[in-house]
Amino acid sequence: MSKRFSLEGKTAFVTGASYGIGMAIAKAFHSEGAAIVFNDINIDLVQKGIASYREAGITASGYVCDVTSEEQVAETVSKIAAEVGTIDILVNNAGVIKRIPALEMTAREFWQVIDVDLVGPFIVSKAVAPGMIAKGGGKIINICSMMSELGRETVSAYAAAKGGLKMLTRNLACEWAEHNIQVNGIGPGYIATPQTAPLREKGHPFNEFIIAKTPAARWGTTEDLEGPAIFLASAASDFVNGHVLYVDGGILAYIGKQPK
Numbered sequence: 001m002s003k004r005f006s007l008e009g010k011t012a013f014v015t016g017a018s019y020g021i022g023m024a025i026a027k028a029f030h031s032e033g034a035a036i037v038f039n040d041i042n043i044d045l046v047q048k049g050i051a052s053y054r055e056a057g058i059t060a061s062g063y064v065c066d067v068t069s070e071e072q073v074a075e076t077v078s079k080i081a082a083e084v085g086t087i088d089i090l091v092n093n094a095g096v097i098k099r100i101p102a103l104e105m106t107a108r109e110f111w112q113v114i115d116v117d118l119v120g121p122f123i124v125s126k127a128v129a130p131g132m133i134a135k136g137g138g139k140i141i142n143i144c145s146m147m148s149e150l151g152r153e154t155v156s157a158y159a160a161a162k163g164g165l166k167m168l169t170r171n172l173a174c175e176w177a178e179h180n181i182q183v184n185g186i187g188p189g190y191i192a193t194p195q196t197a198p199l200r201e202k203g204h205p206f207n208e209f210i211i212a213k214t215p216a217a218r219w220g221t222t223e224d225l226e227g228p229a230i231f232l233a234s235a236a237s238d239f240v241n242g243h244v245l246y247v248d249g250g251i252l253a254y255i256g257k258q259p260k
Helices: 020-031 043-055 070-083 107-135 156-179 194-200 205-213 222-233
Strands: 011-015 035-040 060-064 089-092 138-143 181-188 244-247
Touching: 011 020, 011 070, 011 107, 020 035, 020 043, 020 089, 020 222, 035 043, 043 060, 060 070, 070 107, 089 107, 089 222, 107 138, 107 156, 107 181, 138 156, 138 222, 156 181, 181 222, 194 205, 222 244
Parallel strands: 011 035, 011 089, 035 060, 089 138, 138 181, 181 244
Antiparallel strands: none
């Protein structure tokens, strides 16, 4: 059974994986034998990412690439194929969020989120798919969100993008299944990262809100995402397609606590 989860000999490209959830997923892939490739928007982030991987004993290849540029993505995918290997596993992790009330948000700000969080995954997936088809198959994992299903104040653009990413996941799964390409998503719940540390302080209203809304009564960790990511990247999920796996501690199943 363990061989079904092995990523030995695979090349995994995780976008925006110089830190955070993307890096945690990339490290998990490395633990199962995959070669790790990542990108970020500028050289400083790429170099910091490479240094962090090196500290963990991982040799990762980093590239400067804007996922919203078809030209840059095509060039980067070609470089990866030449320098590391044809991409077997793609994780569309790069993303941005702007917390702005809808009445105050400009169309330009709205489109910036849509471009990175929805158009970017389309561009990168389209760029890697021909190589996967030529190799006889591949795995694409889109990082979706609770906002693929739920709404919340100030994140209209993000929710629109992540809802669209859920449907893009399903549609690409339908189009590319005949080529043995599985396209699935992971929908993280609220995850404890350095970026969320101020919100998780005891007594903070948002921390109390998340604990109350999560049946598991805790924030998730990046480790909670590792097993699901390995599953969706491996042969163990070869008949799983067009699915979004929510790793949320039960949030989507929960109506909330009954008032006392």
